[in-house]
Amino acid sequence: MTNLQNDRFLKALRREPVDKTPVWLMRQAGRYLPEYRKLREKSGSFLKMCKTPELACEVTLQPLARFPLDAAIIFSDILTIPDAMGLELGFVTGEGPKFNKTVSDVESLRALAMPDPEIELRYVMNAIRTTKQALTQRVPLIGFAGSPWTVATYMVEGGSSKTFSKINKMRYQSPALLMQLLEKITTVTTQYLQAQIAAGADAVMIFDTWGGVLTTEAYAQFSLAFMQRIVDDVKHFSENTPIILFTKGGGQWLEKMATTGCHALGLDWTLDINQARSRVGSKVALQGNLEPACLHGDENVIRQQVASILAKYGSGSGHIFNLGHGITPDILPEKVAALVDAVHEMSQQYHQVTVS
């Protein structure tokens, strides 16, 4: 089915037998790597790296040159979509992303462009094509997008937020406007992920970073319903491409997420992976969920925590080891080396009985 030299990650997503638990890390191509910081300084900006396929490819491959990771994830950002929809993304040092324009009313909603992924977002597709070629089938390449709800928070707030006061106000005062915004983002995101798959992505992940700030009912209505549509339409486009859903802080809704028909769920570090497996493990694979801060510990601490998560998941396939959130810039690369080695070494005992 694939010509990949290492297809552990894809097999685990399909809950097929593997020799070891595959491992990759959210933000594995990032600031904790000196070679990343060097390239970023040279290139001038984060956005420049995202928008230059050769640089995005180089950054994507950096962690693979250091660690025997089982997957690459394309270096990009969930805010490429609102940027292409016309909000003009910039990054302010120390403050994170800032949009020049926001969505606040019917006019600003109507003014949004509906970008064609192979035109306005062609730089992402080119980055995927370039990276896919450079990978020479060593490991699979993951594509991704933000969930419509999560992307909408940035489009309405104009950047990061702690309180989400503008979008929450919109949700209670103009829910129809918000629904139309989510519709538009969903349409663009679906085409974007389909184009990523056409360009070579072997799996896709939807990051719902802010779904966890909603009530149970609002999560179903404003976040999950739109992810459901993306899952349906991406599967319709490419039945065999695995889809991973990750709602940070969404642990109580795993059952609902699993019924979308996605292949795997990402787990944040607050959840017990044994409980998650007993709740939804017969339907989906699970990705996670070491606490990112654990990488501040020494090698013994890291090995203990890896052993604990592997033991909690237990025997059999369906587990992709990862952090419960992105790796932070203050982590030493050698800690990642220890983590990856620990997963590969200690997980073998859980895959000894090969059932095919």
Added chain:
Amino acid sequence: MTNLQNDRFLKALRREPVDKTPVWLMRQAGRYLPEYRKLREKSGSFLKMCKTPELACEVTLQPLARFPLDAAIIFSDILTIPDAMGLELGFVTGEGPKFNKTVSDVESLRALAMPDPEIELRYVMNAIRTTKQALTQRVPLIGFAGSPWTVATYMVEGGSSKTFSKINKMRYQSPALLMQLLEKITTVTTQYLQAQIAAGADAVMIFDTWGGVLTTEAYAQFSLAFMQRIVDDVKHFSENTPIILFTKGGGQWLEKMATTGCHALGLDWTLDINQARSRVGSKVALQGNLEPACLHGDENVIRQQVASILAKYGSGSGHIFNLGHGITPDILPEKVAALVDAVHEMSQQYHQVTVS
């Protein structure tokens, strides 16, 4: 047992029959009230208001003059304790609390003072005594403190944090140091809450605002274990004073929280109160859990959401209506009036069968 004219709140905490569901709001004395903003401007600073018993009393009573709330909560801050332990609290406009000193090693831990609540924190006890008198037994007065884990995050980070990188590093690199810090905070907090009860507080609440960022095991070890000790020692001091525990983002741990022997659990807005009741409602009362952003909606929206939460909790006592987190400064006071009236009016049907 009490001479209170309105003891609905205390009865509900003990799951005794009431005529209507009691209601109060976290941060009900706060910036959304014009009279609060006026007094704050006049007095010069938030800390000045906390530290001047007459001003703290005046602010505490402000919302009661407007709305028929069923409880008052003393105007104070969870950071009075680290301030009294010597870290020197200040507030930087737009940035929130900042400490001049932090805890980072054995020396800074040893340098911490162990304040006597009736000496270094006498201003809080005086505020309670003054307010208790001014209340003339109309409604009960709630005292409070932060959980040791939550207070420790500020003491180590030096203020608010999004990433908790310093305390997480400490947790993985010097867990013994962190445990000693938590021990000290626990000792001071226990005496502080006991003194608040002696000064007149009719119930106490422990705010564990940041317990939800921990793993299940770390929550038990670094947060819940210390709250357990406070619950034990406060009950030993005053068996009949109800204790409310609130871990924001701690929904998955309600069962563990309920076994501490506390009287009630606060619920954030992400939880379904019917599920919470079926999980722990036979052990504890439940306080919550309207989404604060709902107050951006019009009166119809507010009434719908109040009706939904009341219906989900269902018949019988044991529910104290509240928001799932503090009210935000951008809410209009008339929305609070609509909320309080809706709770009192619509809850009566759930209390018609008086079982005594």
